[in-house]
Amino acid sequence: MTSTATVRLHAVRKTYGTGENTVTALDGVSAEFAGASFTAVMGASGSGKSTLLQCAAGLDTVDSGQITIDGTDLAGLSEHARTLLRRDRIGFVFQAYNLVGALTAAQNTALPLRLARRAPRPEAVAQALAEVGLAERAGHYPAQLSGGEQQRVAIARALITRPAVLFADEPTGALDSTSSAVVLAALRRLVDAHGQTVVMVTHDPVAAATADRVLVLADGRVVDEITGADPARIAARLTAGAVTA
Numbered sequence: 001m002t003s004t005a006t007v008r009l010h011a012v013r014k015t016y017g018t019g020e021n022t023v024t025a026l027d028g029v030s031a032e033f034a035g036a037s038f039t040a041v042m043g044a045s046g047s048g049k050s051t052l053l054q055c056a057a058g059l060d061t062v063d064s065g066q067i068t069i070d071g072t073d074l075a076g077l078s079e080h081a082r083t084l085l086r087r088d089r090i091g092f093v094f095q096a097y098n099l100v101g102a103l104t105a106a107q108n109t110a111l112p113l114r115l116a117r118r119a120p121r122p123e124a125v126a127q128a129l130a131e132v133g134l135a136e137r138a139g140h141y142p143a144q145l146s147g148g149e150q151q152r153v154a155i156a157r158a159l160i161t162r163p164a165v166l167f168a169d170e171p172t173g174a175l176d177s178t179s180s181a182v183v184l185a186a187l188r189r190l191v192d193a194h195g196q197t198v199v200m201v202t203h204d205p206v207a208a209a210t211a212d213r214v215l216v217l218a219d220g221r222v223v224d225e226i227t228g229a230d231p232a233r234i235a236a237r238l239t240a241g242a243v244t245a
């Protein structure tokens with residue numbers, strides 16, 4: 001069973017650069033990602049989506065405001081403690097799968113445990129692959145897998161440490177619609193069957209409709225929150241926001 005976590009952002013500001021070149025990527029973002037929930041983060045290019053994910057995952061620091069994971073303030077942790085938190089409690093999936101070509105699906109899945117010098121239990125590896133529907137592909141190399149299957153191996157690899165929260169940055173961005181649907185179904189199942197907390201950046205209203213809720217960013221602020229919507233309604237709300245923004 002995966003542990004679940006609530007991630008909270010309170011008045012988070014994040015700027016890049018200095019002086020005239022300062023870019024405000026997050027401009028006072030407050031948001032809550034409840035345990036066992038699936039949130040999509042949308043918004044125009046440059047609106048701050050990736051920055052939000054990087055900061056919430058402790059991969060980057062913020063200028064002001066607060067981020068807590070199950071009540072633990074990331075800013076209050078030492079660099080070492082933050083590294084351990086990232087390693088043990090946070091999973092990250094990117095658009096690029098970043099699998100190691102010389103390793104099988106099972107060996108790729110086990111990699112984070114090996115890097116943490118923990119012996120991977122074969123049944124845990126098998127379970128992580130089964131959770132993304134790839135039990136039958138454990139011995140296959142990345143080149144023998146479709147894009148969607150490779151992305152699901154990347155998700156299994158992110159799950160092997162049983163993270164409290166899984167962040168995914170455009171996980172279906174490089175996939176066709178059929179492969180996307182399989183990856184999204186795998187993420188949905190993690191939330192419904194295993195209580196995983198998932199936060200996913202996407203540009204695709206179809207992908208966003210898989211989530212329970214869509215947060216819309218514009219210029220580093222949360223400007224809309226959509227729940228229970230189908231792809232057409234999400235697309236319409238995004239367009240309406242762009243017109244009035």
Ligand SMILES: Nc1ncnc2c1ncn2[C@@H]1O[C@H](COP(=O)(O)OP(=O)(O)OP(=O)(O)O)[C@@H](O)[C@H]1O
Pocket residue numbers: 016017023024025043044045046047048049050051052
């Ligand atoms: N390392 C950086 N240095 C300077 N500016 C940055 C850096 N990373 C991001 N930015 C700027 O911060 C703003 C938010 O970027 P971010 O990558 O979070 O947007 P995004 O919504 O994820 O965009 P996209 O959909 O294009 O990936 C943008 O204006 C971007 O140019």
